[in-house]
Amino acid sequence: MADEQVLEARAEEAAASASVHLDPAMAEGNALTQGLEPEHASSPATMLAHSVPDTTVVFGRVIPANIYVVVFGALAILTIIEVILAEILPESVFFRTPLLVVMSLAKAVLVMLYYMHLKEDNKLFAAAIILPLLIGVVSCMFLLAVPSTGYGPGR
Amino acid sequence: MATISAPLPGIQVSEEGKLRIGDYLKWSVDHKIIGVQYAVTALFFFIIGGALAMAIRWELLTPALDVAADGTAYNQFFTMHGTVMIFLWIIPMMAGFGNYLVPLMLGAKDMAFPWLNAFAFWLIPPAGVLMILGYFAGQAQAGWTAYPPLSTMFSDGDGQTMWAIAIHLLGASSILGALNFIVTIRNMRPEGMGYFQMPLFVWAMLATSIIIVMATPFLAGGLTLLILDRVAGTAFFNPAQGGDVLLWQNVFWFYSHPAVYIMVLPGFGMLSEVLSVHARKNVFGYRAIALSSMAIALVGFTVWAHHMFTSLTPSLRIPFMVTSMIIAVPTGIKIFSWIGTIWGGKIRFNSAMLFGLGFLSMFVIGGISGVMLAAVPFDLHVHDTYFVVSHFHFVLYGGSVLAIYAGIYHWWPKVTGTLLNESMGKWHFWLTYVSFFFTFFPMHLLGMLGMPRRVAVYAPEFQTLNSIVSFASFVLGISTFILLYNMVYSLIKRKQAGPNPWRALTLEWATSSPPPAHNFHGDPVPYKNPYGYGTEAAYRYLEAQEAELGKSWPNLEEEPARALKPSSSPAGD
Amino acid sequence: MTEVSLEKSHGHSAADAHAKHEALRVENFKLGWWLYLASEVVLFTVLIATFVVFRIDHPEVVKEVHEKAGVLLVALNTFILLTSSWAMVMGLREIQRGNVSGLVRWIGLTAVMGTIFLLLQWVEYNTLGAEGITLQSGQFGMRFYAPTAFHGVHVLIGVIWAVWVMWRARNGKYSSTNYLGVEVFGLYWHFVDVVWIVLFTLIYLV
Numbered sequence: 048m049a050d051e052q053v054l055e056a057r058a059e060e061a062a063a064s065a066s067v068h069l070d071p072a073m074a075e076g077n078a079l080t081q082g083l084e085p086e087h088a089s090s091p092a093t094m095l096a097h098s099v100p101d102t103t104v105v106f107g108r109v110i111p112a113n114i115y116v117v118v119f120g121a122l123a124i125l126t127i128i129e130v131i132l133a134e135i136l137p138e139s140v141f142f143r144t145p146l147l148v149v150m151s152l153a154k155a156v157l158v159m160l161y162y163m164h165l166k167e168d169n170k171l172f173a174a175a176i177i178l179p180l181l182i183g184v185v186s187c188m189f190l191l192a193v194p195s196t197g198y199g200p201g202r
Numbered sequence: 203m204a205t206i207s208a209p210l211p212g213i214q215v216s217e218e219g220k221l222r223i224g225d226y227l228k229w230s231v232d233h234k235i236i237g238v239q240y241a242v243t244a245l246f247f248f249i250i251g252g253a254l255a256m257a258i259r260w261e262l263l264t265p266a267l268d269v270a271a272d273g274t275a276y277n278q279f280f281t282m283h284g285t286v287m288i289f290l291w292i293i294p295m296m297a298g299f300g301n302y303l304v305p306l307m308l309g310a311k312d313m314a315f316p317w318l319n320a321f322a323f324w325l326i327p328p329a330g331v332l333m334i335l336g337y338f339a340g341q342a343q344a345g346w347t348a349y350p351p352l353s354t355m356f357s358d359g360d361g362q363t364m365w366a367i368a369i370h371l372l373g374a375s376s377i378l379g380a381l382n383f384i385v386t387i388r389n390m391r392p393e394g395m396g397y398f399q400m401p402l403f404v405w406a407m408l409a410t411s412i413i414i415v416m417a418t419p420f421l422a423g424g425l426t427l428l429i430l431d432r433v434a435g436t437a438f439f440n441p442a443q444g445g446d447v448l449l450w451q452n453v454f455w456f457y458s459h460p461a462v463y464i465m466v467l468p469g470f471g472m473l474s475e476v477l478s479v480h481a482r483k484n485v486f487g488y489r490a491i492a493l494s495s496m497a498i499a500l501v502g503f504t505v506w507a508h509h510m511f512t513s514l515t516p517s518l519r520i521p522f523m524v525t526s527m528i529i530a531v532p533t534g535i536k537i538f539s540w541i542g543t544i545w546g547g548k549i550r551f552n553s554a555m556l557f558g559l560g561f562l563s564m565f566v567i568g569g570i571s572g573v574m575l576a577a578v579p580f581d582l583h584v585h586d587t588y589f590v591v592s593h594f595h596f597v598l599y600g601g602s603v604l605a606i607y608a609g610i611y612h613w614w615p616k617v618t619g620t621l622l623n624e625s626m627g628k629w630h631f632w633l634t635y636v637s638f639f640f641t642f643f644p645m646h647l648l649g650m651l652g653m654p655r656r657v658a659v660y661a662p663e664f665q666t667l668n669s670i671v672s673f674a675s676f677v678l679g680i681s682t683f684i685l686l687y688n689m690v691y692s693l694i695k696r697k698q699a700g701p702n703p704w705r706a707l708t709l710e711w712a713t714s715s716p717p718p719a720h721n722f723h724g725d726p727v728p729y730k731n732p733y734g735y736g737t738e739a740a741y742r743y744l745e746a747q748e749a750e751l752g753k754s755w756p757n758l759e760e761e762p763a764r765a766l767k768p769s770s771s772p773a774g775d
Numbered sequence: 776m777t778e779v780s781l782e783k784s785h786g787h788s789a790a791d792a793h794a795k796h797e798a799l800r801v802e803n804f805k806l807g808w809w810l811y812l813a814s815e816v817v818l819f820t821v822l823i824a825t826f827v828v829f830r831i832d833h834p835e836v837v838k839e840v841h842e843k844a845g846v847l848l849v850a851l852n853t854f855i856l857l858t859s860s861w862a863m864v865m866g867l868r869e870i871q872r873g874n875v876s877g878l879v880r881w882i883g884l885t886a887v888m889g890t891i892f893l894l895l896q897w898v899e900y901n902t903l904g905a906e907g908i909t910l911q912s913g914q915f916g917m918r919f920y921a922p923t924a925f926h927g928v929h930v931l932i933g934v935i936w937a938v939w940v941m942w943r944a945r946n947g948k949y950s951s952t953n954y955l956g957v958e959v960f961g962l963y964w965h966f967v968d969v970v971w972i973v974l975f976t977l978i979y980l981v
């Protein structure tokens with residue numbers, strides 16, 4: 048029956064939101080924490096704790112460092128490349144601006160995915176941040192399209 | 203079962219659970235108290251805004267300058283009138299309804315962030331006071347749209363700066379309130395209530411809140427620049443020093459077009475509730491109504507430049523005309539769904555329903571004149587004339603305000619536990635309805651004849667129509683006091699309403715009136731379809747509810763529907 | 776199947792309810808905070824857009840300033856902010872493992888980096904001011920200072936918040952099961968970092 052399905056869906060949703068932190072692969076390291084907070088120790092809330100393993104899988108290869116360090120490295124390298132490109136590429140090269148913008152967006156995405164945990168957290172959070180970005184970008188494009196300084200000189 | 207929420211800290215309810223007036227004057231985190239605080243504050247500002255409207259109309263009674271000392275004084279009148287009505291009356295009032303009703307309709311004990319909720323409310327009174335104090339510093343006079351250079355070079359008084367700061371505060375309040383609604387609606391629904399079992403008012407608040415979170419910061423950004431221009435010597439809006447004057451118009455309307463939906467969508471939600479309950483019929487097209495709110499919320503971001511047809515690059519006019527017309531479609535879907543809802547219903551013509559029907563009829567006129575304005579060739583003629591004034595009063599007064607009235611008559615028994623006097627309600631309705639029409643309809647004609655808006659002195663040939671408008675508006679002003687009197691009267695008379703006087707199915711009625719501090723006695727069980735009226739099952743549900751909570755006035759002897767409809771289908775299907 | 780029931784369903788123990796309540800609280804806070812950040816995105820968009828539009832209309836003015844000011848100082852500042860963001864997430868990781876002193880150390884680094892960022896930004900403003908580029912100098916100045924200073928204010932708030940988080944951590948307010956406060960601060964700080972990443976490219980590089 049339709050309403051049973053709805054109930055089920057709702058239950059699943061509840062379970063999903065509750066289990067955000069319950070990834071068993073991440074639960075190692077809990078041993079360290081047992082008993083720190085006695086009033087929580089007995090409750091399933093203890094399971095909320097998770098920590099990040101010290102190896103990282105990137106493109107199927109295991110990298111022996113933790114993901115945060117890897118991401119930091121990537122950010123740093125991207126920034127250096129960006130600065131160098133900005134300095135050496137002459138203004139006239141057509142892909143200069145798009146390239147730089149894409150690189151900075153890549154960095155922003157890296158931070159959001161890994162540092163802000165959008166990768167494993169609720170997808171709704173991602174939606175919440177993408178929607179205003181879209182609206183913002185669209186409205187920027189519009190501002191660019193209008194001769195906003197009026198129709199006089201300088202345009 | 204259902205939602206678990208924290209025991210509410212800091213609420214002191216006396217033994218009998220009765221709230222005293224003092225409880226409403228201080229900081230409280232109970233959403234019901236906050237809801238009432240919003241509503242009372244908003245009503246207070248409605249009276250101020252209304253008094254200013256009377257001043258405007260008195261001034262316009264004759265072509266000459268008679269009430270306002272000079273043009274500037276008149277500019278201040280309509281600027282304050284518009285700003286107060288929008289930012290201090292409609293938006294807070296809708297937030298008030300939302301605060302009171304959303305947690306109750308979801309069977310929750312409170313909003314997701316009670317403290318934040320209180321904080322958002324308490325930003326409003328200081329902002330209102332700040333705005334009004336501007337009177338002593340050279341009141342704002344650039345209209346509610348505050349276009350530069352009117353709001354920069356031609357407003358020397360500090361009032362305009364205070365105005366901007368006040369709007370900033372109100373915007374912040376509105377954003378904080380909205381994200382609270384979104385989180386509450388998403389996370390605190392009871393078990394068994396999916397998105398498509400939510401009452402339509404909750405859907406409307408969800409759509410409204412999404413708009414608020416995405417759109418209000420545009421205004422905040424614009425105001426920041428405006429304030430910088432006014433106090434820090436920048437020139438963002440001054441082309442002479444390399445700024446651009448259209449930037450404000452763009453940013454302002456990025457916000458303010460979506461904002462018209464902020465003002466009217468909650469009204470739509472209330473209308474869906476009121477029509478269905480009092481027509482004793484299932485809502486027609488539940489999904490269509492729910493999803494069209496979302497469609498409006500999104501498409502609403504793509505139409506703003508229809509306010510700028512006269513200042514826009516001509517090549518962009520057609521695209522914005524097209525989007526503006528597209529957005530009329532989801533609104534039309536709603537209108538037809540509402541007509542379908544009342545069609546063939548067992549309508550009770552009480553005050554709430556009358557105002558609901560009043561909304562329906564007047565909003566259609568406002569909607570049609572809106573589509574007319576979206577047509578570029580027509581708009582170029584009537585832009586900045588009384589046609590526009592007429593249009594937005596049909597949607598704001600005929601839409602939002604009549605919806606608020608309907609909502610007040612509908613939920614007053616829940617909030618106070620007492621009934622409003624019906625015959626006074628009917629007087630209120632008919633006086634308002636007729637005088638509203640004669641106040642605002644002739645403005646269409648004035649506009650098409652070429653009378654500009656925002657003028658204190660006009661050509662003598664407009665005298666007749668303006669006098670009609672002014673006299674009607676005085677009646678309209680007076681009719682409002684019937685409602686205020688009715689409220690006071692009902693609080694003194696205390697004719698008990700009981701838990702569910704309208705025999706409605708949504709959860710806010712499944713508790714005593716007014717609800718106890720924790721909202722429900724135990725965990726309420728939502729009926730599958732919040733609008734499943736006229737079925738045997740709904741009748742039994744209400745009977746069981748009455749057995750549990752006690753009888754209600756007017757104790758309607760309602761017949762169980764004989765034909766056993768497939769009543770168990772949830773609203774969404 | 777019963778159509779109607781006003782009965783409560785049974786079978787939830789108190790501990791169960793508590794855990795669920797806790798999970799709900801976490802979910803609520805995070806969603807609410809993300810929505811707040813969403814609204815900040817829009818606010819920053821307005822400010823940055825004023826610059827971007829100007830950049831496209833008057834590339835020559837922007838280029839001239841870039842040549843005068845050079846990119847070294849801000850590049851350094853970008854690194855500092857990136858590092859602070861990394862320190863932030865390491866701090867979160869420590870508290871997830873229950874290591875409070877680790878948390879304090881990393882967040883301390885975050886706060887220090889934030890402070891250095893602000894100092895360098897101040898230096899930068901002073902040099903630009905000496906070149907005659909001020910908030911009131913029209914054209915470039917206002918469009919440059921408004922977004923960057925607004926971002927700076929966010930960093931400042933972040934630094935204060937970081938100190939507060941450290942203070943609370945010292946008082947044992949966080950543990951491996953209860954680190955929502957750290958997480959929410961982290962979201963804020965990374966957000967400020969993301970804004971800078973975009974600002975840096977759009978204002979200083981492009």
Ligand code: HEM
Pocket residue numbers: 252255256258259280281283284285287288292344345346347591595598599602603641655656657658675678679
């Ligand atoms: C008794 C009821 C009302 C009357 C008689 C009335 C009358 C007027 C008039 C004549 C104007 C035009 C002033 C001018 O352009 O010279 C005006 C402007 C305006 N009104 Fe009303 N009004 C009433 C209620 C409302 C309500 C309930 C709202 C909003 C919810 C509202 C919102 C506005 C706004 C936004 C403006 C534009 C102000 C501006 O030009 O900046 N009014 N009103």
Ligand SMILES: [Cu+2]
Pocket residue numbers: 458459462505506508509
């Ligand atoms: Cu519009």
